[in-house]
Amino acid sequence: MLEVVFSLAITTVLLLGSPGPAPLALAATGASYGFRLGLSFLTGILCGLAVVILSAAVGIAALINAAPDLKHVCQLFGAAYILFIACKIAMAPVATSSSTLNMPVFRxxxxxxxxxxxxxxxxxxxxxxxxxxxxxxxxxTLISACVVFTVAVVVDTIWLGLGGILKPIFASPKQARVLRVIFAILMIAAVIYAVEQG
Structure with a gap:
């Protein structure tokens, strides 16, 4: 059993920890606003993942197999929202007293x-x-869900922390804007790749 759990954990690190919309958004948020201010966004991402895990556990795969068009509608809607978050990160004000007003939050x-x-x-x-x-x-299923979620908590926290480490490096407004735009472009590329693979 421990061997299967370990394999599940390693694969989870590779799948959920690879650069995709959520990890890149976390890194961009950490780099823009710091680790502490990014915790609300991280919590929202983890709660969203918990719903995804629960949905998978109760049979979303069967639903999507029964209605294949539903998968494409969900993918397109999801891609549109992720693009919205990418634009929000890229266009947020830099180095102003109100710069946290457009910061990604729990929701x-x-x-x-x-x-x-x-x-x-x-x-x-x-x-x-x-x-x-x-x-x-x-x-x-419960054990699998717990392993996947626990690994996701660690991996996503690391992504936010890595972004936080970049924050002092990109302290000037111009550098911060460049970093945000780079992360936004990477998020958009990840979404396009995911939709094409789906």
Whole structure:
């Protein structure tokens, strides 16, 4: 059982920790506003992921298989929202007293991960590829969900922290704008890639 849990954890790091909309948004938020101010956004992202995990656990895969068009509608809506967050990060005011007014907050993080096609694809892949060897399917799913969520908490916190480390390096308004635009472009590229793969 420990071997399967370890494999699940490693694969979760690779799938959820690779650069995608949520990690890049966290890094951009950390770099723009610092770790402490980014915690609300991080919490929203994690709560959104919890809903994704619960949805996968109760059979969203079956629903999408029954109505394939629903998958494409969800992907397009999610991609549009992630593009909105990317623009919000790129266009937020730099080095002004009101600069936190446009900062991504809990709601933005929650909706971002709730509409993130990469999150659904990763969680569904993890749940279908790794079966915890216990007698109860319910318990196996619960253990898998706990492992995936715990790893996501660590990985997403690291992304926010890495962004926070970049904050002093990009302290000038011009450098901060460049960094935000780079992260926004990377988020858009990640969304395009996810939609094309989906």
């Amino acid at each position: 933005d993080g929650f909706i971002l991960n709730l509409m993130n096609p990469k999150a659904y694809a990763a969680v569904l892949a993890l749940f279908t590829q790794y079966t915890i060897p216990v007698e109860s399917n319910w318990l196996a």
